Amino acid sequence: MILGITSITLGFCCYFGVLTAPVAVALGIASLVQIKNNPNRYGGRGMAISGIIMGALYFVLIVLIMMLYGLGLLMGGLQ
Numbered sequence: 001m002i003l004g005i006t007s008i009t010l011g012f013c014c015y016f017g018v019l020t021a022p023v024a025v026a027l028g029i030a031s032l033v034q035i036k037n038n039p040n041r042y043g044g045r046g047m048a049i050s051g052i053i054m055g056a057l058y059f060v061l062i063v064l065i066m067m068l069y070g071l072g073l074l075m076g077g078l079q
Contacts, residue, residue, distance in 0.1 A: 001047040003027065004054030008061075017058045024055035 003024035011017020031048035 001028075001051040001054070004051040004058075007058040008054050011058050011062075015062075017062070021055040021058040024051045028052035028055065 001024075003020045007017035007021035007024055011020060028048045028051035031042070031044065031051075035042045035045050035048065
């Protein structure tokens with residue numbers, strides 16, 4: 001979850017989120033697998049899911065920003 005938060009908040013500074021977001025998603029999935037295999041020992045399902053969501057949200061936002069930037073370049077080039 002911490003890496004997911006980092007990717008959203010600090011990720012747009014020098015694309016730092018490109019490093020932290022995939023790790024957040026991978027660790028979130030690994031945590032969910034551990035929780036599923038042994039629910040009596042492990043907890044934190046909500047935090048694992050939120051880490052996955054925030055890591056994925058970073059990639060959605062960065063793709064949206066790139067698309068808007070590319071659209072701006074195309075529209076500016078047509079003048």
